[in-house]
Amino acid sequence: MKSITRFSAMLFCAVACILIFVSVWSGKADIGTILSPLALAVVGVNSPLEYADAVINELYTEEEAQRVKQTSAVLNLLGFGAGTQQINSLAYVSKDISDMIADSESMYASLKKTEDIVREDLSSRKANTVFKSVSVNDSVSEQNVDIAAKLGEKLDLSGFDKTKPCILIYHTHATEGFEIIDMGWYSDGYNSRTKDTSRNIVRVGEEIARMLTDKGFTVIHDKTIHDSTYSGSYDRSAKTVKKWLAEYPSIILSLDVHRDAIHYDGKIKSKPTCVIDNKNAAQIMIISGCESGSVTDFPNWRDNLTFSCKLQEKVEELYPGLMRPIFFCERKYNMDMTRYSMLLEIGTDANTLDEAVYSGRLIGNALAKFLEEQTD
16 A cells, blocks of 8 residues: 555656646746745645645646646546545635735735734634534523434425525625735734625635535525625625525525624734645634524524534534534524525634635535535
């Protein structure tokens, strides 16, 4: 097995070397570009496959890198994949974000530090109910969440047809944005909230939609800005959901995608972060509401909670540590409007856009796999 692993690594590196030679010869890259991932390999990359992956990410655009990395699939077909570290085609920086980072360097250089940003792992923080890989922060005194029972329940996905519009992604708070560069601190001179959909939570929604679409699901991604004024945002997004349901009654699942904000002492900001395949990812929290107290007319909340628990189990199977505990609360947040509804909090205002987009890529891929399994 070790000899096969070594041979597959050598074969892939040989392919990478050919690609590097062609890239330099054709003018796509220079030696300086090559040395950047090489330096990374010297200090922190653990295998030839990781080095090859770093080189490919450095030399090629997002689309080109995706095609190049299909070489790993060829290795698997040849029988060389067993025991090797797989090239993760999801762990890359999108070209638009790479360009944005470069364009933002001078702006960040001119900013003055306001306070620190602390990186935290919130994968088990505040969870008061845990079963295996699924954790819940149950804030509802009248309800006790039985995770094991929820995982044993079946979902009703009858009528779910991926060739028809079946998933709606929208953003009640579309202007929620992120840091562009990780400085370890933030400045009040930079406001992450923006209507620019290439920089706010809508960009993350695009990544989720793209992953689902690539798997054959028909997705509607609504990019309406509902929070030009904060008050009334949920009323406005409810109208958007109603509009799409009237046009496409085939929609069974709706995702309201947000980003969180965690501030300590009113100043220090928290960025919930994990590492998936050697790349930082913003941790994700599912909010699942229920009918309790003043919250009424919410008949499907139990189904939503079942969906949330089962999806979290799948995500944690694929990407351990990506999920924060499900927040179970006395809220509706328009989650009564489709058969299954979720509110996702992807990162915080202290995470970078790249970290959040990467997490969107991961949750989109996990959701696609989950739905495929549930509808087989």
